[in-house]
Amino acid sequence: MNSLPIIDISPLYNADEAGHLAVAEAIDRACREWGFFYIKGHPISAERIATLTDHAKRFFALPADEKLKIDITKSRHHRGYGAVATEQLDPSQPCDLKETFDMGFHMPADHPEVLAGKPLRGPNRHPLQIEGWTELMEGHYRDMQDLACTLLRAIALALGIERDFFDKRFVEPISVFRMIHYPPRQTATSADQQGAGAHTDYGCVTLLYQDQAGGLQVQNVKGEWIDAPPIEGTYVVNIGDMMARWSNDRYKSTPHRVISPLGVDRYSMPFFAEPHPDTEIACLPGCYDETTPPKYPSTTCSRYMLSRFAETYAYRRQGEAEPV
Numbered sequence: 001m002n003s004l005p006i007i008d009i010s011p012l013y014n015a016d017e018a019g020h021l022a023v024a025e026a027i028d029r030a031c032r033e034w035g036f037f038y039i040k041g042h043p044i045s046a047e048r049i050a051t052l053t054d055h056a057k058r059f060f061a062l063p064a065d066e067k068l069k070i071d072i073t074k075s076r077h078h079r080g081y082g083a084v085a086t087e088q089l090d091p092s093q094p095c096d097l098k099e100t101f102d103m104g105f106h107m108p109a110d111h112p113e114v115l116a117g118k119p120l121r122g123p124n125r126h127p128l129q130i131e132g133w134t135e136l137m138e139g140h141y142r143d144m145q146d147l148a149c150t151l152l153r154a155i156a157l158a159l160g161i162e163r164d165f166f167d168k169r170f171v172e173p174i175s176v177f178r179m180i181h182y183p184p185r186q187t188a189t190s191a192d193q194q195g196a197g198a199h200t201d202y203g204c205v206t207l208l209y210q211d212q213a214g215g216l217q218v219q220n221v222k223g224e225w226i227d228a229p230p231i232e233g234t235y236v237v238n239i240g241d242m243m244a245r246w247s248n249d250r251y252k253s254t255p256h257r258v259i260s261p262l263g264v265d266r267y268s269m270p271f272f273a274e275p276h277p278d279t280e281i282a283c284l285p286g287c288y289d290e291t292t293p294p295k296y297p298s299t300t301c302s303r304y305m306l307s308r309f310a311e312t313y314a315y316r317r318q319g320e321a322e323p324v
């Protein structure tokens, strides 16, 4: 078994319970065996993807000083533009050869949680130079959160917990929508300067749109890297570490990486689904018993996320005060 499953999730959008169950079972199997799968039959249109891609290309083509007006390393709330080498997903490798735009759940500056200085809470920082950007991205963020919650309801069904377990926890979430530009790799031998170093994701589930350039690789059970090639009209979905903790490793959080293609630009757009920051992440009922006790101590979403950020962002590692 060396290729990732493709699951048609359209039955989740109609009322037939048998259809929901069949999809939940397919997702359950994929999460146990791979922690990775493709979905088709989702509601994000090809036009939406085309518009987003056009906006991403326009943004990343701006001069550096324009992009750096929303520099993420100068954002108190972890929003905005990350230049090449801002992030280092694999600490044993050079910094990632990619630039990024990150947005989250928008909270106005006068919101009580923002005034209280709660980590990761605050307003989005959009590139105002690009007309229509803010409306497009804020609408897409809501649509991606809805899609994530639809998948999470199927996961809840598979895990035998209340169907709305995750919906309740994803109110005012810290989910992130990110756009990524991977500049082309110049020579065949520069494969070790990775677009994204090997890592596991931090959150619950990640929903990834990738363009046709290729380069995403996933580790199989034998530890070999296999390609997760682009498949038109699909999203790649993967389990993150918080879901692995919640499910006591019933669901795998699988290492993956991006080897930038030679001589071509690559664009991708992951949505990292992460719950409300105060959510407790502790082994779910039904995921442990006497023979398999909980493997991870309980933590909270925000505590866990901040510890992971500190490992992969050089500027957060240096013990600098939170920037403005």
Ligand SMILES: N=C(N)NCCCC[C@H](N)C(=O)O
Residues within 6 Å of the ligand: 102, 175, 176, 199, 200, 201, 202, 203, 240, 272, 274
């Ligand atoms: N969730 C947030 N905020 N992510 C921003 C960094 C993305 C890196 C990482 N692979 C990840 O799993 O998150």
Ligand SMILES: O=C(O)CCC(=O)C(=O)O
Residues within 6 Å of the ligand: 180, 196, 201, 208, 210, 216, 256, 257, 258, 268, 269, 270
């Ligand atoms: O760009 C991709 O295809 C994957 C990116 C990724 O794994 C991440 O940002 O966590």
Ligand SMILES: [Fe+2]
Residues within 6 Å of the ligand: 199, 200, 201, 206, 256
């Ligand atoms: Fe990832």
